[in-house]
Amino acid sequence: MRDIIADVKRWQAAGKTGIVLATIVETRGSSLRPAGARMAITAEGDVAGSVSSGCVDGDVIAEMEFVLQGREAIRRPNFGITDEQAWSAGLACGGAIDLLVERWNPLHERLMAEIEARRPVAFVSRIDADKPPVHLLHTVDGATHGTLGDADLDGEVLMDIATAWPGPYAQKHTYPQGEFFIEIIAPPPTLVIFGATDIAVSLAALACVLDFAVIVSDARRAFLREERFPGVETRFGWPQDVFTSQDFGVSHAVVVLFHDAKFDVPALKLALRSDAFYVGFLGSRKTQADRRESLLAAGFTEQDWGRVHGPVGLDIGGKEPAMIALSILAEIVAVRNRRTGGMMSKR
Numbered sequence: 001m002r003d004i005i006a007d008v009k010r011w012q013a014a015g016k017t018g019i020v021l022a023t024i025v026e027t028r029g030s031s032l033r034p035a036g037a038r039m040a041i042t043a044e045g046d047v048a049g050s051v052s053s054g055c056v057d058g059d060v061i062a063e064m065e066f067v068l069q070g071r072e073a074i075r076r077p078n079f080g081i082t083d084e085q086a087w088s089a090g091l092a093c094g095g096a097i098d099l100l101v102e103r104w105n106p107l108h109e110r111l112m113a114e115i116e117a118r119r120p121v122a123f124v125s126r127i128d129a130d131k132p133p134v135h136l137l138h139t140v141d142g143a144t145h146g147t148l149g150d151a152d153l154d155g156e157v158l159m160d161i162a163t164a165w166p167g168p169y170a171q172k173h174t175y176p177q178g179e180f181f182i183e184i185i186a187p188p189p190t191l192v193i194f195g196a197t198d199i200a201v202s203l204a205a206l207a208c209v210l211d212f213a214v215i216v217s218d219a220r221r222a223f224l225r226e227e228r229f230p231g232v233e234t235r236f237g238w239p240q241d242v243f244t245s246q247d248f249g250v251s252h253a254v255v256v257l258f259h260d261a262k263f264d265v266p267a268l269k270l271a272l273r274s275d276a277f278y279v280g281f282l283g284s285r286k287t288q289a290d291r292r293e294s295l296l297a298a299g300f301t302e303q304d305w306g307r308v309h310g311p312v313g314l315d316i317g318g319k320e321p322a323m324i325a326l327s328i329l330a331e332i333v334a335v336r337n338r339r340t341g342g343m344m345s346k347r
Contacts, residue, residue: 195257
């Protein structure tokens, strides 16, 4: 959804209100786009987003045009699953997607506002082929908007949302009342980098490309120069002086790059007392062992230390600062998506 918001707002500002959405509600095989990916079109022929990175987008647009012309919403299962379709309209990657095609409605407007505000939000859609779509939206303050048409069902769905909160999450659920797509759109994570090193320069730049919010902190002014971190928030000072553990929530990843105990230990203490979803620490096995002993002596437990990803990063063999940054960011993304980061060909 995030990638089409700017286009939709521009269309609305131009008075183009006839908008149709196509949403992937289930994937099978090697689909190029995940569940929750969306494409939007207008009656004037504008297009934003993609549901297949090109493979079947043309055929999906044709389905969307039928809805623009007044047809009811469409549940289109198994789009592109057959090998025979692979070189015509199907997914050349051999995967399959199920789509919900529907008109833009007021809850989509509220969904867009929550995403723009960088707040986690849950959005639920009925996807039964023979029933019109209805939606329920749940916000971080506990408010619920819309209904799925049954109070008991709403309550059960909200419990499933609570289990997966704060996301990201996108999954089809089947209840006695029918099939529903539950999506929790998490805000882009925040990456906090302790240590304005050469690795930090590349790590901050790569994270910005992936829409992370980035904060770089160091108590060494010479390293924390603005020209090294353009467009990135910087905080000058000792870790314990510029942050508290409460500053790091479930959408935060913390990486400690100092390689100096007087900085490493305070930064790790802050991170391990927080709800950060990822804590990474650069250093050799010996350095890891030294910091572990320091933290255990300070009252932390083995379970606390078990949260630390160290030595930090995936094993991709790169030694240059940019390569190390790539391996760190890849591990952060894998952890956030509850993956191990192995090679796809070995799955």
